[in-house]
Amino acid sequence: MPAAGVVMIIAVLLIVLALVYYLVSTIVALQRITNALDEAIAGVVGIIEKSAPVDDVVISINTNLDAGVDLLEGLLVNKAGMSDAVGLVEGLYPGAAGEGFRNFPESKTTTAPRISEVYTKGTLTLARLGREAPIAAASPNGPALRNPSYGSLAARALYPEVRQTRPNSMPRSPVVGTDSPVQYEPSESPGVRKRVPAAVVAAAGRVPPRAQS
Amino acid sequence: MTLEWIGDAILLLVVLPVVVYLLRGVLNAASSIVPSAHQIAAAATAGSKDLDATALLLTTQDQVQKTIEVAADYGGSLDVILDDAR
Numbered sequence: 001m002p003a004a005g006v007v008m009i010i011a012v013l014l015i016v017l018a019l020v021y022y023l024v025s026t027i028v029a030l031q032r033i034t035n036a037l038d039e040a041i042a043g044v045v046g047i048i049e050k051s052a053p054v055d056d057v058v059i060s061i062n063t064n065l066d067a068g069v070d071l072l073e074g075l076l077v078n079k080a081g082m083s084d085a086v087g088l089v090e091g092l093y094p095g096a097a098g099e100g101f102r103n104f105p106e107s108k109t110t111t112a113p114r115i116s117e118v119y120t121k122g123t124l125t126l127a128r129l130g131r132e133a134p135i136a137a138a139s140p141n142g143p144a145l146r147n148p149s150y151g152s153l154a155a156r157a158l159y160p161e162v163r164q165t166r167p168n169s170m171p172r173s174p175v176v177g178t179d180s181p182v183q184y185e186p187s188e189s190p191g192v193r194k195r196v197p198a199a200v201v202a203a204a205g206r207v208p209p210r211a212q213s
Numbered sequence: 214m215t216l217e218w219i220g221d222a223i224l225l226l227v228v229l230p231v232v233v234y235l236l237r238g239v240l241n242a243a244s245s246i247v248p249s250a251h252q253i254a255a256a257a258t259a260g261s262k263d264l265d266a267t268a269l270l271l272t273t274q275d276q277v278q279k280t281i282e283v284a285a286d287y288g289g290s291l292d293v294i295l296d297d298a299r
Contacts, residue, residue, distance in 0.1 A: 004214060004220075008221050019232065032250070057271060071288050
C-alpha cells in the first residue's frame with residue numbers, strides 16, 4: 001500500500017473518532033437536559049393542579065368580603081350619618097377618611113369632623129349598647145374609646161369636661177327630706193297663694209280677697 | 214500520487230479541524246443548557262411545594278363566610294336597635 005493511502009486512512013480514522021467523541025458527549029448532555037426537563041414538567045404539573053381551585057376560592061372569598069363591606073358601610077352611614085361615619089373612620093384609622101367609602105362616593109369630599117365633636121350621640125349610643133358594641137374595637141393608635149369591661153364609666157369621657165374630673169367644683173344639690181338642714185312649715189291652705197303677684201292684681205283691676213284679709 | 218497527498222493534506226488540515234470545531238460548538242451549547250434545565254426543575258419543584266398551603270384557602274373561605282354571616286346578624290340587630298341618622 002502506498003504511503004499516501006495509509007495517511008488517508010489515518011485521517012479518516014481521526015475524523016471518525018472526533019465525530020464519535022463529540023456526538024456521544026452531546027447525546028449525554030441532551031439526556032441530562034431531558035431528565036431535568038422531566039423534573040420541571042412534573043413540578044409545573046403540580047403547580048397547575050394545586051392552583052386550579054384557587055381562582056374559584058378567591059372569587060368566593062372576595063364576594064363574601066364585598067358583601068360584608070357593603071353591609072357594614074351601609075349600616076354605618078345609615079345609622080351614624082355620613083359626617084359621623086367619616087369621622088368615626090378617621091378617628092379609628094387616621095388618614096383613612098380620605099379614601100372614603102366604596103359605595104358612597106360623596107364620602108370622599110366629606111370633611112371628617114374631630115372625634116371629640118362628633119361622638120356625642122352616635123358613639124354614646126353605641127357605647128351604651130354593651131361590651132360587644134363595635135366602638136369597643138381596639139384602635140391601632142391608642143386605647144379603645146370605651147372599656148369593654150366598664151362601658152358605662154368609659155362612656156363618660158365622651159361628654160364635655162365638666163363633671164368627669166372636677167365634681168367638687170360643682171354646686172351641691174339641695175338636700176331634701178325630713179332630715180334636710182332647711183325645714184319648711186307645712187302650708188295651712190295648700191294650693192292657695194298667700195301673696196298674689198302685682199302683675200296679676202293690675203291685670204285683674206281689683207284687689208284679691210286673700211290680700212284684703 | 215500527488216493528488217493523493219493533496220487529498221490527505223486537505224483531510225488533515227481542513228476537514229478534520231472544521232469537523233472538530235463544529236462538533237465542539239454543538240457540545241458546548243448542549244452542556245450550557247444542562248445547568249439551566251436543572252435550575253428550572255428546582256424552581257418548579259420549589260414552587261409546587263410553596264403551593265401546598267393552597268388547601269388552607271378552603272378553610273379561609275369557610276371562615277370568611279362565617280364571619281360575614283355573624284357580621285350580617287349583628288348588623289341586623291343593630292339596624293333594629295339603633296335609629297337611623299336621617
